[in-house]
Amino acid sequence: MSIDEGDPFQGASRRDVLALRPELAVEHDRLLDTVWDRGDPVLLELCRARMAMLMGAAVAQAERSPAAVAAGLTDELVERLPAWPSDPAFTEAHRAALAFTEQFVIDHHGVTDHHVAALEAALGPEGVVVLTTALGVWDNQHRFDGALGVVAP
Amino acid sequence: MSTEPRLPSAIEGVPAHIGSVLHHAPAVRAAFDSMYATLLGGGTVGMDVKEALRLRNAAVSDCGL
Numbered sequence: 001m002s003i004d005e006g007d008p009f010q011g012a013s014r015r016d017v018l019a020l021r022p023e024l025a026v027e028h029d030r031l032l033d034t035v036w037d038r039g040d041p042v043l044l045e046l047c048r049a050r051m052a053m054l055m056g057a058a059v060a061q062a063e064r065s066p067a068a069v070a071a072g073l074t075d076e077l078v079e080r081l082p083a084w085p086s087d088p089a090f091t092e093a094h095r096a097a098l099a100f101t102e103q104f105v106i107d108h109h110g111v112t113d114h115h116v117a118a119l120e121a122a123l124g125p126e127g128v129v130v131l132t133t134a135l136g137v138w139d140n141q142h143r144f145d146g147a148l149g150v151v152a153p
Numbered sequence: 154m155s156t157e158p159r160l161p162s163a164i165e166g167v168p169a170h171i172g173s174v175l176h177h178a179p180a181v182r183a184a185f186d187s188m189y190a191t192l193l194g195g196g197t198v199g200m201d202v203k204e205a206l207r208l209r210n211a212a213v214s215d216c217g218l
Contacts, residue, residue, distance in 0.1 A: 021196055027188035034184040109215065116159040125160050129178035133185060 013152040014059065014145055031137060039130040040123075041067035046094055047101040047131065048138050049078050054105045057142035063153050093122040097131060104135050 009017060018025035036044065045068030052060035064073070077089055084090045084098045096118040103111050119128050144150070162173035175182040193203060210216075 023195060024188070024191050027184075027191045031181070031184040031188045034180050038178060038181055113159060120160065125163065125174075125177040128160060129175055130181050133178070133181050 007149075009148045009150070011151055012148070014141070014150045015153065017144075017148055017150060028137075031133075035130055035134045035137070036065065036067045039127065039134065040093075041065055041071045042073045043094055043097050043123075044068065044131065044134055045073050046078070046081065046084075046090075047097050047135065050081050050084070050098055050101055051105055051135065051138055052142060053081065054102065055139075055142045055146075057145060059145045059150055059153060060138070060142050096122040100131070101135060104132075105139070 015025075018028060045065040048065070049061065051057075052063075064075075064078075080087050080089055081098075084095060090098070096115075100111065100115045100119045103115055116128065119131065123131065158169040158171070158174045160169065160174045160177065162169040163176035164173045167173045175185075193200065
């Protein structure tokens with residue numbers, strides 16, 4: 001990464017910035033790899049993309065999970081996300097996950113027993129833990145990108 | 154602020170708390186714990202600053218833990 005004395009992060013990618021702490025970058029990537037490995041990649045990617053939309057995270061919105069694409073996710077489905085409550089393209093599991101995701105983003109104190117029960121019914125307790133952990137990591141990533149002016153993944 | 158888990162414990166005989174609930178996804182938990190240890194244990198920002206930030210974040214987020 002070229003260092004601009006005025007703004008060291010000018011034009012930097014997320015990977016450039018994380019590389020300033022390489023051991024942490026490795027651990028961050030390992031955590032995300034584990035999340036993708038343990039969850040439904042299409043469902044996870046829908047949640048990640050919806051979170052990015054709601055948070056105005058431009059860099060994250062432009063990304064696509066390779067695992068999700070390999071599992072059949074299309075850009076068309078991502079573009080239909082704003083209508084997830086009623087769009088038949090989304091499954092009940094997708095809806096439970098997206099409802100939880102939206103409430104997590106808007107106000108995590110508003111997550112109810114119903115949100116968690118619906119999510120547990122759809123994904124099981126492991127799936128709830130995987131998705132909640134993923135949302136925390138992505139929330140941090142989107143804010144990291146925004147705060148430091150990251151321009152690319 | 155609530156510290157009442159909404160998931161049951163994943164460990165028989167152990168009450169539900171953050172550790173026993175996270176144990177439903179042990180691989181994810183292990184990866185998170187490793188990342189968190191690296192985050193806290195290294196770098197140029199001192200532990201005193203990190204702890205102050207962690208506590209401030211917890212207050213803002215109303216996290217009882």
